[in-house]
Amino acid sequence: MTGPRRTRITDRSRHRDRHGRGLRSSAAGPHLPFLRTRVDTFDEIVASTADYLRELWPDDLADVTFEVAGLPARPSGERVERWTIDATARRIVLYRLPIERLARPHESRGPRDDEWLHRSLVEGYVFRAVGDLLGRDPWDLAPERWRDL
Template sequence: MSRSDRSASPFAEPTPRGRARDRHGRGVRSSVTGPYLPPLRTRISLFDMTIATTVDYLRGVWPDDLGDVRFEVAPGPSAAPTGIATGAGVERWAVDASARRIVFYRLPIQRLSRLHRNDEFHQRMIIESCVFRAIAELLGKDPWDLAPERFRHS
């Protein structure tokens, strides 16, 4: 029987198409962790974990200066900065020295940073560098001066 004869049968059921398509009769695909468990690692959880571990490290190095600072993560800046027309770009973080608060913007850091290799190691490096630069801006120091022993190779 040719393929066109089989599809022309009035008793044949239509083949389901689209998102609910059943692949080889095995059912619709689901996530590896199943429907009742959250994903093990997501980009958001990796971002939050990297921010938290870097902040904890720097709080250990500068406990007096960073003890009362609040660190927050937001998806992005609430309004476009006025410097975009002059080529300043999109903010990666915001420092409010009077309120002792730093807000990191997840989407600009993750999506607008140009990585030469897009793997987990380089993603963590760009996030850590943003944390170092934001804290250095708050403290009025150079980012390399925040943890000089960390970068010293002997």
């Protein structure tokens, strides 16, 4: 049995209450599932990548907390941070908007290709942040991950 997940997902879209009127209904109607937003997709990719890395490095990442935020609280000079690491608290915070909006555009051949490119982009930043925390090269964290592509 696995322990509790130490990946904190933002609750922005799950607790939307406008002017005290309660949660919104699905835009697709009551009989269809809720639509997946970009925030939900980003959170799921970060959580699954964190779980994958925890399986590979259980001793090093057992007490690390992964968090997702929209933007850094304080900009640091000319560069917009994509992640922040607190080594003493063993915490990694990934910033969704800089990762998604400031990435270089890739050539896309269709919607399935777009999903894969987005997933690989987000996973790459999770790998880089974990590599910074552990003091390792991100490619050394999971050398077999991209071998068959």
